[in-house]
Amino acid sequence: MTSSPSSRPLLDRLRGHHVGAYGLPALAALLFLVFSLALPATFPTRDTVSSILSNQSVPAVLALGATVPVAAGKFDLSIGYGLGLAHVMVLDLIVSDGWPWPLACLVVVAGAAAVGALNGVIVEFGRIDSFIATLGTGSMMYAVTGWVTDGARIVPGPQGLPAAFTGLYDSRFLGLPLPAYYVLAVAGTLWLVLERLPLGRYLYVIGSNPRAAGIIGIPTHRYSVYAFAGSGLLFGLAGVLLAAQQQTGNPSVGLDYLLPAFVGALLGSTTIKPGRANALGTVVAVAVLAIGLAGIGQLGAQFWATPLFNGATLLIAVGLAGYSARRRLRTGAGAPRHP
Structure with missing residues (x-):
């Protein structure tokens, strides 16, 4: 039985939608299979899965933070600098000032959200392009990081850090690393906000056509500020988690996370909900990156393979995102609707 000519365009669109929506999850499964066949003794093991879930928790939370402004058509280049500042501030408050660790974490996360909101105010009311504005504020955060640390690492004394604080990263629950549950909680909350609440629908409309x-x-300025505040909140959370992971304050470490975060956010916009930033797509994109990096690492790749992989993936992500947006415009699927 053959389909009629009039039904073929519909079938083609359905096939294209399924390839776009589920191609990246299929790629993640394929990569895992390929590396499992190539490295049967080391890759398809519980230790490898546990390592991926644990090591990629900070990049995943940061990528979810980058996803929020992207949904509104903005970019927050300060997230890497903010991550670095947040993690040294937590350690400085605990180690140097003797604060209780819960209070230090709460203050840093709240401060990060305020910094994110300030980014939004500068972008929206200062009428400065988000790339330029957040690059400038990020550079200022980097300067504050250097001032706080005096360019040196923050190292705990002989007594070390509180066990409950380091347990934020080191603990396990139901056999899985605790940071994996943080990622699930953040992704689930962000999915609820973007897909089910008016705030998320407003951000998508603003990102599609602000005019x-x-x-x-829709009060576009206000909701754009909300988007940047959400980004700040999440890079604050990522900074706390990074501090619990590394247990020393490195003033330059945050920059290493900037590119993977944007790769995850932009590549994630090409899957699950092709053509728009979404939390589940970001998690899938981070999984693809994590599996790829773990595999090439076990194959003995040199140190330069990681930035090469991230950079190439970013170019692919931007290209696919642009293609998906153009395709949605051609088919009329991207027309905004009143929430």
């Missing part, structure tokens, strides 16, 4: 969003009565 149209203003015409239909």
